[in-house]
Amino acid sequence: MGLISGMLMGMAVGIALVAGWDRMMRYRSTQRIAKAVDIKLLGSLTRDDLKKICGDNFPEWISFPVYEQVKWLNKLLSKMWPFIAEAATVVVKESVEPILEEYRPPGISSLKFSKFFLGNVPPKIEGIRVQSLKKGQITMDIDFRWGGDPSIILAVEALVASLPIQLKNLQVFTVIRVIFQLSEEIPCVSAVVVALLSEPKPRIDYTLKAVGGSLTAIPGLSDMIDDTVNTIVSDMLQWPHRIVVPIGVSVDTSELELKPQGKLSVSVVKATALKNMEMIGKSDPYVVLYIRPVLKNKTKVFDNSLNPVWNENFTLIVEDKETQYITFEVFDKDITQDKKLGIVKLPLVDLEADTLKEHELRLLPALDMLKIKDKKDRGTLTVKVLYHAFTKEEQLAALEEEKRILEEKKRLKEAGMIGSTMDAFEGAASMVGTGIGAGANLVGSGLGAGAGLVGSGFSKAGKFVGKSFNTKKNSGSSPSVKAD
Ligand SMILES: *[C@@H]1O[C@H](CO)[C@@H](O)[C@H](O)[C@H]1NC(C)=O
C-alpha cells in the first residue's frame, strides 16, 4: 500500500538527511572549536581515502565513532520528530492518496485517509555502518526500528459496505541503505539513494481494525492490504530497488538508477507430485514466475494433472544478480479463486553466466513456513535457467523495452482493459498481483512519482532541518551551529 511505502520513504529520506546533515554540521562545529580534533574523528576512514573520494572538500563528517554518533543522532531525531512527522503527513496527503487510488482493488470504490498522524514516538536508530568505499560514493547502512503510536485511519468504501479501517500496533524493523553520491562542490553530496535492505528482510507488522464494525464486512480486505504492502515494498523500496534523490539542480543520477544488468532465459519444464486441491478430479496447475512482482509471467493451465508438463520459455530481466531471485508460484486454476499449490525461490547469485542448467526445486507451501500448519511435501518443479550478462547495447535495448512494456500496461489500464489492480491474471493470482497497476505507473514514469514524492518530502524535511538547527542555535543548547 502506498501508505506504508510513502511513510517509509519520507521517513527514510528525512533520517538519511538528518544523519548526513548532523555529521556535516558536527564536523563544521568541531572544526571551529578545535581544528585539530577532526583527524581523530575520522574513525575507520583515513584522510587519504576521503581525499580520493571528494577532492579537497572531502567529507570528514562522514565518519565518527559509531556509538557516540548514534546516541547523538537519536537525540536529534527525537527533537526533530515533530517536524519530520509533520512533513511526512503533508507528503502523504499530497502524494500518497493518488497512489492509493491507483492501488484500489476491484470491489472497492474509494480508498482515502480520514486520519493520518505519525504519532509522538520517533523511530530509533540502533546503529550505523559505513559499508563500502566506491569511488565517489559512501554507503551507510542504518539499523532502523520504529514501534510508533501513529493514528492512521483509512476510509474504505466497497460495494457491500463502507468501513473506517484503523492501522494499529505498527512495528517496523529494517536496515536502511543510504548512498551518498559525492561531488567536488560543497556540500559535497550531489544525490542521496535510499533503499531498504532485503537481507535481513524488512519487517513491517501491524494489525488492522475496523472502527465500529468487522473486517469481514469486506471479504479479502486484510489479505489485499498485506499483499499490496509486500508487493510495493519489494518492488519499489527493497534493495536493489531504490529511491534516488538529486540534491541541487541538473545532477546526473543515471549512474545511481537501477538498470538491467542481464537476462534470464527460463524454461518451465514440469512439476511432479503436486498436491491435489480438488474435490473431484485433479488440480489444473499453472506457474507464475517473476523477479519483480511488477513484471509477472505465467504458463498455460495444464488440465487435470498432478504431474503437469509445460515446457514453456520466458525471458526475465535481471537488475542485480547478487541480491535478486526468481520466484515460482504454482497455482491450481479454479472457477472461484485459484489456490496456491506451492512456491519456491531460486537465488540468482550462484548462476554461472551463459551456462544452461536444470534445477529441480522443492516446492514449499509458503515462504513463511511459520504461518503454515500443513507442512506436507508439495512436490517439485523442474526448470532450466540460463543467465546472460548484458553488453552496453543490450542494456540500452532492455531499458527501452521495459519502459515500453510498462507504458503499454499503463495505457491498457487507463483504457479500462485491465482492472485497477489486475494484471492479465485472474483469481488468486490477481490478488497476489494487487498493486501492479500503480507500480507500473510509477516505474513507467522513470520513478518520477516516487522521486517527486520523496523530493517534496525531502525539501520539506530539509527546511525543517534548517529550522531545527536555527532553533538550537538560539536556545544555546549545543555548540554554535549555523546552517548556511
Ligand atoms: C512475460 O511478461 C512480459 C511483461 O508482462 C510480457 O511482455 C511477455 O510477453 C511475457 N512473456 C511471455 C513468454 O509470456
Ligand SMILES: *[C@@H]1O[C@H](CO)[C@@H](O)[C@H](O)[C@H]1NC(C)=O
Ligand atoms: C526453450 O528453451 C530450451 C532451452 O532451455 C530450448 O531447448 C527449447 O528449444 C526452447 N523452446 C522454444 C519453443 O523456444
